[in-house]
Amino acid sequence: MNTNNNVYTVIYTTLIVVVVAALLAFVSQSLKGKQDANEKADTISQMLTAAQFGTKAEFQKIGNAAVLAKYAEEIGEAFTVDVNGNKVADLPLDKVFSPKELKRQNYNIKGGANKTGEPEIPVFVFKNGKTVVPIYGAGLWGPVWGYIAFENDLKTIAGAYFDHESETAGLGAKIKDDPAFQAEFIGEQPDFSQANVFEIVKGGAPAADGKSLVDNKIDAITGATMTSQGLDAAIDTWLGAYAKYFQTAAPAKECDMPCCQDGGECENKEVEE
DSSP states (O other): OOTTSHHHHHHHHHHHHHHHHHHHHHHHHHHHHHHHHHHHHHHHHHHHHHTTSSOHHHHHHHOHHHHHHHHHHHEEEEEEEOTTSOEEEEOOTTOOOOHHHHHHHHHHHHTOTTOOSSOOEEEEEETTSOEEEEEEEEOSSSEEEEEEEEOTTSSSEEEEEEEESSOOTTTTTHHHHOHHHHHTTTTOOOOTTSSSOSEEETTOSOEETTEEOSOSEEEOOTTOHHHHHHHHHHHHHHHHHHHHHHHHHSOOOOOOSHHHHTTOOOTTOOOOO
């Protein structure tokens, strides 16, 4: 065969492309199991970090097997709920939602063109009483997601951890890299009765006597306006979808008024919910 003609060049190029594609496909399939295991362990470590069982750096050091063991030791129950707050189904305790699965449910929550069904969003309840739920949305350059943990009252944030695909290093990437930003969420209380369930705004919450008030606002990241707004929208979208669940599942406070202590009914009905 004449190696200088165009036919030979086309055939040779085609064969090289086919062989390389086959090799890449083989390598990808060979590594898929390990990639899935890494993604699952990473997701679990983010949930455990939000629930204050340790830091992300600590979980990275101990390895996948130890992370899975810690999760198995601490998780109490897992299930999905719909936007009306109704429990849909129990989840296997080793089942976690990857960012890809959160993306699909994000479409369902927003009801857009890519909607694939009714939202079925996960709830993870740990044995220490903390409840963890995910959030997902769009940052400046790509998806952002994370996990928010609530105290037993299902009103107060116990911790949070966020991640991203491609936010700007030193700016938007601080949602993941800056523990101080994530710590701002601790002790805050989303307002599930409002469209803006939680707000990330410049200046954050108002202050009194030098201390930040318990509020549903925290300070945005300086120089990362678009990422902050994207994370804010993601939190509003997802916590808004969980609103009825949190409102109905939250434990009622015991009435400490004298009429209640006597076993009677309070005429003014000022019994705390």
